[in-house]
Amino acid sequence: MKPDVAQVLVDLAGRVARNAAPQIPAAQRAGELGLSAMLLGLAAEMWDGAAEILVQENAALRGLLASGARVSQDNARRRWLVELAGGRDGSLRLSALQGANAELRVALIALHAELERRDDPEAKDLEADIWRELVAGAERRRLSGSPV
Amino acid sequence: MEEAELTTRLAGYIAGQMPQARDVAISNVARITGGASRQTYRFTLSWTEADGVARQRGLILRRDPADSLIDTERRVEFEAYRAFHGTGVPVPEMLWLEEGADALGSPFFVAEEIAGFQAGPGALWSSPYLETHAILGARKWEILGQIARADPTALGLAGALPAVRAEDCWRRELDHWEAVLDADESEPLPIIRAAIRHLRANPPPPAQKVGVVHGDYRTGNFLYDTEGGVHGVLDWEMCHLGDPLEDLGWSFNPVWFFGRGMPGGLLPRADALAVWEQASGLRAEPEALKWWELFACVKGQAIWVSSARAWMDGANRDPILVYPAWALINAQDRAALHVMERL
Structure with a gap:
């Protein structure tokens, strides 16, 4: 989730403090505080589950990349996938988990594109697995007020 | 720029545009929150005509911020409004366009205020608006059909907007929005x-x-009343020439369903399609429309990640830029899965 929650909270704190000043026009104050409140609500919901979601997703992606390392027909990609699939989340800091998640997603996109170009059953099976995980990931990240 | 300075400089600018008027003054300046691509203010202009008659008019100022959600030329928006003014597509009258930064620090235009109606979708989900959804939805897609039916040359827009061949519409749009994603995404997006x-x-x-493509035609970008009437189509900043199905696909983007399971939260898909086809005189061939619906998911995601990028780069710390990034990026992924029939 970008922008980072912590950075946004710092910004909102300053914004709320500024809106406490009596000379702020009422309409501006209402608009800024209303939006700030909405973002605080989103932050609260995302914050609680953020680490768990990333840990689950990173584990699922490493599993797919390990399968990809066996199936890929590109030697360089196989080595890349083996390396990423063997990684682990050594830190539970969100920034570290997000960094790892981004690396894994980049590799997944490359693997997915390769599998789409192939017709063999092994590739199609793994492609189906990737779609299942993409759907599951979107479900994990779903917010309670999501319009979809 | 502080509001007091904005008021003074705007009054000076308008006085220069109305040399026949005396006592030009501005009052009741109020920022309208919610716009992420332009800063919007309503204000009252008062002046005295050469014959001594005092007049007042409610106006709107749309000014570019330091970094907006959508990078567009304000002339495009101005010309689009001007082209449709007085046609069956209701839009506010455009008065002045300033593309330089001298007058107010950044480009802007001034337009007529259409007062007394709702714009944001929030009011739609309760009475008395709830009872008018069928009428409002029909009017919404009728107007979109009228935009699709319009002749860009007759409107004077053919010269104002970049030309595109019928066979190149899809590629030009996809190239553009993919490049935006390449430049602005802060996290890889496997679904998109x-x-x-x-x-x-x-x-x-x-x-x-x-035809003319509005570019952001959705619930939330038009002024509506309690009877299901539409009084102004707004936010033309992404207007361009292209395939009219692009607007229809965008209006069917599931992120605009507002959790109500139907386009715009207003009308069943089949009904909206029938109204649009009748008004436009065009046919929405299902496979072609599906392509544009999935494209709408790509375009939407590009806009949401750009919003995150603008905030993160620090050029514009308006919290309105955070909202789409947090609330809509996963929703847009889910919408794409929905259109691809994987969810």
Whole structure:
């Protein structure tokens, strides 16, 4: 989730403090505080589950990349996938988990594109697995007020 | 720029545009929150005519911020409004466009205020608006059909907007928004990248006509009343020439369902389609429309990640830029899965 929650909270704190000043026009104050409140609500919901979601997703992606390392027909990609699939989340800091998640997603996109170009059953099976995980990931990240 | 300085400089600018008027003054300046691509203010202009008659008019100022959600030329928006003013497509009258930064620090335009109606979708989900959804929805897609039916040359827009061939509409738009994603995404997006590969592998047929595309036609971008009437179509900053199905696909983007399971939260899909086809005189061929619906997911995602990028780069710390990034990026992924029939 970008922008980072912590950075946004710092910004909102300053914004709320500024809106406490009596000379702020009422309409501006209402608009800024209303939006700030909405973002605080989103932050609260995302914050609680953020680490768990990333840990689950990173584990699922490493599993797919390990399968990809066996199936890929590109030697360089196989080595890349083996390396990423063997990684682990050594830190539970969100920034570290997000960094790892981004690396894994980049590799997944490359693997997915390769599998789409192939017709063999092994590739199609793994492609189906990737779609299942993409759907599951979107479900994990779903917010309670999501319009979809 | 502080509001007091804005008021003074705007009054000076308008006085220069109305040399016949005396006592030009501005009052009741109020920022309208919610716009992420332009800063919007309503204000009252008062002046005295040469014959001594005192007059007042409610106006709107749309000014570019330091960094907006959508990078567009304000002339495009101005010309689009001006072209449709006085046609069956209701839009506010445009008064002055300033593309330089001298007058107010950044480009802006001034337009008529259409007062007394709702714009944001929030009011739609309770009475008395709830009872008017069928009427409002029909009017919404009727107007979109009228935009699709319009002749860009007759409107004077053919010269103001970049030309495109019917067979190139899809590629130009997809190239543009993929480049925005490449430049602005802060996290890799496997679902949207898969959608882009699918779109490139399965292009739509050439556009039935090259028409005017509003570019952001959705619930929330028009002024509506308690009877289901529409009094102004707003936010033309992404207007361009292209395939009219693009607007229809965007209006069917599931992120605009507002959790109500139907386009715009207003009308069943089949009803909206029938109204649009009748008003436009065009046919929404299902496979072509599906292509544009998936494209709408790519375009939406590009806009949401750009919003995150603008905030993160620090050029514009308006919290309105955070909202779409947090609330809509996963929703847009889910919408793409929905359109691809994987969710």
